Amino acid sequence: MADGSDPRNVRFPLRRSDDGFEPSPDPAPAPKPEPRNWRPPSIEKLGAGLGEAIKRVTPQKPEPPLELSGGMPAPEDQGTRWRRAAPPPPPPPIQPGHAEPLPAGGYTTNLPVVVKKRNWLRWASWIVAGFLILFFVAVAWLALTAPLSKSLQPPAPPSITLLSAEGKPIARRGAVIAGPVDASKLPEHVRNAFVGIEDRRFYSHWGVDPRGILRAFVHNVTSEGGSQGGSTITQQLAKNAFLNSQRTFGRKAQEVLIAFWLEAWLSKDEILSRYLSNVYFGDNVYGLRAAARHYFSVEPEALTLSQATLLAGLVQAPSRLAPTGNLKGARERQKLVIASMVDAGLITKARGQSVRPAVLNVTKSEDDLPNGTYFADWVLPQARDRAGGVGTEQTVQTTLELSAQQAAERAVRGAGLKKSQIAIVAMRPDGRVIAMVGGRNYGESPFNRATQARRQPGSTFKLFVYLAALRGGMEPDSIVDDSPVQIGDWKPENSHGDYAGQITLRRAFARSSNVVAARLTQKFGVRAVTQAARDLGISTPIGNDASIALGTSTVSLLELTAAYASVANGTYPVRPQGLSEDEADSDWLAKRLGGPTRFNGRQLDDLRSLLGTVVEEGTGRGANLPIPTYGKTGTTQDNRDALFIGYAGGIVCGVWLGNDDNSPNPGLSGSGLPARVWRDFMTRALDLRIPPPEPTVEPDGNDVTLDDVLNGVGDFIEGTGIQTQVVPQGVDPDEQGEAPIDARPIDRRPRRDQAPDGPPPGDRFRPDDRRGEER
Numbered sequence: 001m002a003d004g005s006d007p008r009n010v011r012f013p014l015r016r017s018d019d020g021f022e023p024s025p026d027p028a029p030a031p032k033p034e035p036r037n038w039r040p041p042s043i044e045k046l047g048a049g050l051g052e053a054i055k056r057v058t059p060q061k062p063e064p065p066l067e068l069s070g071g072m073p074a075p076e077d078q079g080t081r082w083r084r085a086a087p088p089p090p091p092p093p094i095q096p097g098h099a100e101p102l103p104a105g106g107y108t109t110n111l112p113v114v115v116k117k118r119n120w121l122r123w124a125s126w127i128v129a130g131f132l133i134l135f136f137v138a139v140a141w142l143a144l145t146a147p148l149s150k151s152l153q154p155p156a157p158p159s160i161t162l163l164s165a166e167g168k169p170i171a172r173r174g175a176v177i178a179g180p181v182d183a184s185k186l187p188e189h190v191r192n193a194f195v196g197i198e199d200r201r202f203y204s205h206w207g208v209d210p211r212g213i214l215r216a217f218v219h220n221v222t223s224e225g226g227s228q229g230g231s232t233i234t235q236q237l238a239k240n241a242f243l244n245s246q247r248t249f250g251r252k253a254q255e256v257l258i259a260f261w262l263e264a265w266l267s268k269d270e271i272l273s274r275y276l277s278n279v280y281f282g283d284n285v286y287g288l289r290a291a292a293r294h295y296f297s298v299e300p301e302a303l304t305l306s307q308a309t310l311l312a313g314l315v316q317a318p319s320r321l322a323p324t325g326n327l328k329g330a331r332e333r334q335k336l337v338i339a340s341m342v343d344a345g346l347i348t349k350a351r352g353q354s355v356r357p358a359v360l361n362v363t364k365s366e367d368d369l370p371n372g373t374y375f376a377d378w379v380l381p382q383a384r385d386r387a388g389g390v391g392t393e394q395t396v397q398t399t400l401e402l403s404a405q406q407a408a409e410r411a412v413r414g415a416g417l418k419k420s421q422i423a424i425v426a427m428r429p430d431g432r433v434i435a436m437v438g439g440r441n442y443g444e445s446p447f448n449r450a451t452q453a454r455r456q457p458g459s460t461f462k463l464f465v466y467l468a469a470l471r472g473g474m475e476p477d478s479i480v481d482d483s484p485v486q487i488g489d490w491k492p493e494n495s496h497g498d499y500a501g502q503i504t505l506r507r508a509f510a511r512s513s514n515v516v517a518a519r520l521t522q523k524f525g526v527r528a529v530t531q532a533a534r535d536l537g538i539s540t541p542i543g544n545d546a547s548i549a550l551g552t553s554t555v556s557l558l559e560l561t562a563a564y565a566s567v568a569n570g571t572y573p574v575r576p577q578g579l580s581e582d583e584a585d586s587d588w589l590a591k592r593l594g595g596p597t598r599f600n601g602r603q604l605d606d607l608r609s610l611l612g613t614v615v616e617e618g619t620g621r622g623a624n625l626p627i628p629t630y631g632k633t634g635t636t637q638d639n640r641d642a643l644f645i646g647y648a649g650g651i652v653c654g655v656w657l658g659n660d661d662n663s664p665n666p667g668l669s670g671s672g673l674p675a676r677v678w679r680d681f682m683t684r685a686l687d688l689r690i691p692p693p694e695p696t697v698e699p700d701g702n703d704v705t706l707d708d709v710l711n712g713v714g715d716f717i718e719g720t721g722i723q724t725q726v727v728p729q730g731v732d733p734d735e736q737g738e739a740p741i742d743a744r745p746i747d748r749r750p751r752r753d754q755a756p757d758g759p760p761p762g763d764r765f766r767p768d769d770r771r772g773e774e775r
Contacts, residue, residue, distance in 0.1 A: 160383050161369070162376055163397040165434070165580065170400060171376035172369040178290035180277035181300050183269045189305045189347070191272065193312040196341040199233040203268055207234040207259035234259040237275045276300075281314050282322030295323060297361045305347075309337040310358035323360055331357045374438035374448045375400055379578030397580045399428075404435040404651070407684035412437050415677050420668070421660055423449040424681060425561045426653040429569035431576050433558075434651070435685070447660075454540060454554035455641045455658060458634030458670065459512045461551035463563065464532040465520050466509055466610060470603045471532070472524045476506040476610055480516045487546050492518045509610045510618030512633065517549040535597070536563035537573030551634060561645055561654035567607055567630070568647040571596035611646065620644065622675035625682060626690065633670030640664055644674040649686040653678055 159174030183191055195202045201209050209232050231239070238258035262271055281291035288311065292300045296307050303311070313333035314321050323330040334357065342352040370376070375398070383396040408424045415422060417440055426435040438448030447453075482500040485492065492514045499515070500507070508516035521529050529549065530542050538560070542553045558576055566572035573596065599607075611630035614620040619633045623644055631646020640662055645654040655674040659665060683690060 159394070160380070161395045162379065162383060162400075163395055164400050164402050164405075165398065165432075166402060167397065168402060169369050169395075170398070170402070170405075171373050173372065173376065173380055174284075176283075176285045176290050176294065178287055178293060181273060181288050183272040183276060186276075186300060187303065187308075190300065190303050190308040192341060192346040193305070193308040193337060194272075194276065194315070195233070196344045196346045197312050197337045198236070198315060200340075200344045202233050202272070205232060207263040208232060208256055231255070232259065233275050234262050234271055236279070237271060238262060240275075240278055279315055280318045281311060282318035283324055295360055295362060296358075304358075305351075306334075306355050306358040309341070309355065310334045313337045323358075324362060327360070334358060372446060373442060374446075374450065375405070375433070375436040375578065377446065377448060378436065378451050379433075382579055398578050399432040399434060399580055400436075400578070401434040404685045407681050408435040408437045410684060411677050411681040412440060414680060415657075415673065417657075419659060420657050420665060421445075421449055422677070423453070423557050423656045424653065424677070425450045425558050425576075426651055426681070426685065427561060427565055427576060428650065429565050429574070429647070429652060431562060431565060431569075431574040432580075433576055433578050435653075435681075445660075449557070449656065449660075451556055451558045453656075454556055455656065456553070456636040457551040457555050457560055458636040458641060458643060459514075459517075459551060460560060460632050460634035460643050460645050460670070461533075461553070461555075462509065462512065462517050462549065463567075463607075463611075463632060464536065464538075465517050465529050465549045466505070467532040467536075467603070467607060468524045468528040469505065469520045470606050471600075472528065474505055476504065476606050476613075478505045479503070480505055480508050481519060482508055482513045482516050485515050485519055487518060487522055490518075490545070490547060492547075492550065506610060506613050510613045512614075512619050514550055518546055521546045521549040533563070535572050536566045537575065538563060551636065557643075557654050557656045560643075561652055564632075564645045564647060564654070565652040567599075567604070567611065568652050569596075570604055571598050615646065619671040620646065620675055622671055623679045623682075625649075625679065625686075626688060627686075631678070633675065635669045635671075638664040639666060639668045642668045642670045642672070642674045644670050644678045646678065648682055649688075651682065651685055653681060653685075655681070 159172065159177055161169050162171045162173070164170045199209065201211065235255050238255050266274070276288040278287055280286055281288075281294075283294060285291050285294045288300045291311055291314075292298050292303055292307070295311070296303070298307070310323065310330055310333075313330060313336065314323075316333070320326060321330045321333055338347075338352045338355050341347045342349050379398055379400075383394075383398075404426055408426060412422055412424065421439050422437065423439065424435065424437040425433065427433045436448075436450055438450045438452075439445050479502055482494070482503050484499060494514050495512075500511070500513070503513075503516075505516075526544055526546060526548060533542060538555055540553065540555045540559065542548055562574045562576050563572075565574040608630055611632060612628065614633070615624050615629045615631050620631050623629065623631055623646060625648050627648055629646060629648040631644060634643040634645070635641070641656065641658040642665070643654065643656050645652075647653070655678045657665075657668060657674050657677075682688070
């Protein structure tokens with residue numbers, strides 16, 4: 001080097017000598033700090049010193065290759081001991097803005113440092129590039145995974161058409177949906193009507209319209225009127241077909257993403273076609289084709305400018321602007337659509353001024369079906385499960401028979417009801433419901449009293465009491481005691497207070513004896529009666545005392561009728577069903593639990609015999625038919641409910657009458673109006689011919705004289721043993737010492753307008769005394 005020193009003496013972490021490795025010399029002592037009045041050297045001195053330092057560290061001859069031995073001595077010089085060099089002392093403080101003077105024979109670490117400013121623009125560009133990459137990846141993922149055909153499906157629940165057992169439509173539930181439209185085949189004014197009011201720049205943007213969003217934002221901030229939306233037609237299609245209506249940032253981001261995806265895969269006409277095919281137009285109508293047919297009875301290809309502008313105006317608020325309910329509001333919106341088309345240059349001002357308000361032509365075709373009936377409301381959940389989540393119209397066949405349904409409705413109309421309500425359920429012995437009426441008028445009250453109401457069954461519940469008795473070993477001719485009885489604090493009574501003493505089980509069931517039913521429940525136990533009811537399909541709660549014998553626990557008419565169907569079918573339980581065997585899901589649970597159970601042969605015959613006696617000679621005579629008929633009457637306390645349930649000719653039917661507020665019905669009993677309604681329905685449903693009464697032979701002439709009439713009355717009075725007395729006018733018979741006698745004969749026969757099991761005296765039975773009634 002310049003000073004003649006060996007450059008190998010410069011301190012390095014690893015240094016080789018001629019004879020091997022040698023310890024590094026001690027470092028030179030650090031220079032003492034300059035005094036405070038130290039002045040920086042001149043530039044010439046700094047340049048000379050820096051050049052001298054460079055020469056000092058520059059090797060003059062090639063160094064032998066170094067061996068990386070981790071700081072250990074070479075193998076041939078194991079005897080040399082190495083020691084760790086002492087760390088150099090800390091450098092002196094450096095004056096700001098000046099470099100440290102370079103010590104002789106060493107390095108300096110205090111070199112000038114260049115600080116680079118951070119480039120925020122570069123980071124921002126990287127972030128934007130990453131976002132764009134993720135966006136295009138997401139669009140590509142949608143293109144490969146999302147179902148594009150979903151944009152063709154209207155955002156509505158599946159429309160279900162219910163068919164009768166004969167295959168005829170009986171009701172339709174769900175949206176009215178027609179076929180899709182092709183925007184390229186629609187008249188230009190139809191397309192422009194929707195584009196002009198919903199998305200003026202539809203044919204120029206890529207799915208999102210920044211100008212439209214900015215315009216809507218400014219309007220919503222500065223205007224006090226209604227808010228505007230900035231969504232394009234493509235965004236609306238994305239929302240309707242793929243998303244929900246939640247107003248969140250996440251949902252809006254998804255909407256934008258799907259809009260770009262739709263624009264990438266579909267043409268503008270295809271997007272407009274899908275949009276017009278599933279947009280909502282009010283009145284439960286989805287799609288332009290269905291709306292054109294519904295409001296104007298024309299096809300969308302034949303819509304006039306007036307009709308098209310009216311329909312285009314409904315899209316913003318279809319439920320509120322539906323012209324069938326708000327024609328004035330729809331026409332005001334139509335004016336706004338026409339003005340928007342003129343402003344966008346889609347039609348001329350003169351043509352816009354010539355457009356007249358649209359005239360509706362809503363006609364009901366023969367194919368229009370009711371949206372709801374009592375039977376449709378009951379069977380619809382099962383039909384929905386069967387149809388699944390398909391977005392197209394489905395047809396489901398039911399068990400309803402049109403002839404039986406019409407017979408039930410005619411029987412209700414002929415009942416002459418005023419305040420009371422009525423319910424009828426008819427089914428086949430296997431449980432297929434063929435007719436159902438849940439009230440007098442579905443339009444006034446859709447509440448289904450046949451399936452939803454829980455009312456006391458009255459004496460119809462005695463079916464389970466007598467089944468428990470037959471299971472306990474009794475027979476129809478077994479003797480029972482029909483006399484007053486008291487069970488604990490409960491003292492049941494027969495209707496009218498009539499008791500027959502020792503009678504057969506058959507006669508007790510026919511006359512609907514309350515005390516016999518109570519005695520049987522006490523004898524065989526409440527549990528046995530409850531088990532009989534459960535076996536026949538009663539699922540509602542049942543009390544735990546003997547009063548259940550008189551029907552104090554509530555039950556639905558549908559379940560009670562199905563219980564009687566078990567007797568007609570010979571197996572139990574019978575489960576009511578509203579779908580045909582081809583449509584209904586098989587009752588796999590019942591099959592795995594063993595399925596229906598057959599009655600004991602003798603018990604079934606005895607139970608049917610008891611039900612037949614009721615109609616032949618008991619309280620159910622008003623329901624007798626010219627074919628074998630079986631049934632039971634029932635009347636609850638204070639005549640609040642009256643029922644007749646029975647079967648004949650392969651049909652099981654239950655009839656209920658009562659008030660919705662559970663108020664009393666004086667004169668109402670199961671053997672009266674319910675039995676007659678049941679007979680009327682069965683006669684029509686079974687197409688029976690009731691034989692007319694035997695004709696009476698009237699005399700040809702009227703030879704009866706006044707003397708004959710008076711003599712006949714006298715003979716009648718003498719035959720009855722009634723004493724009569726003629727009292728002069730103005731004379732008090734009591735003063736003559738004799739009590740006055742009512743000359744009217746006492747008629748001990750039941751009145752024709754009062755059934756043998758007619759209503760009891762008003763002070764005899766109360767709702768809280770659990771004495772029940774005998775009907």
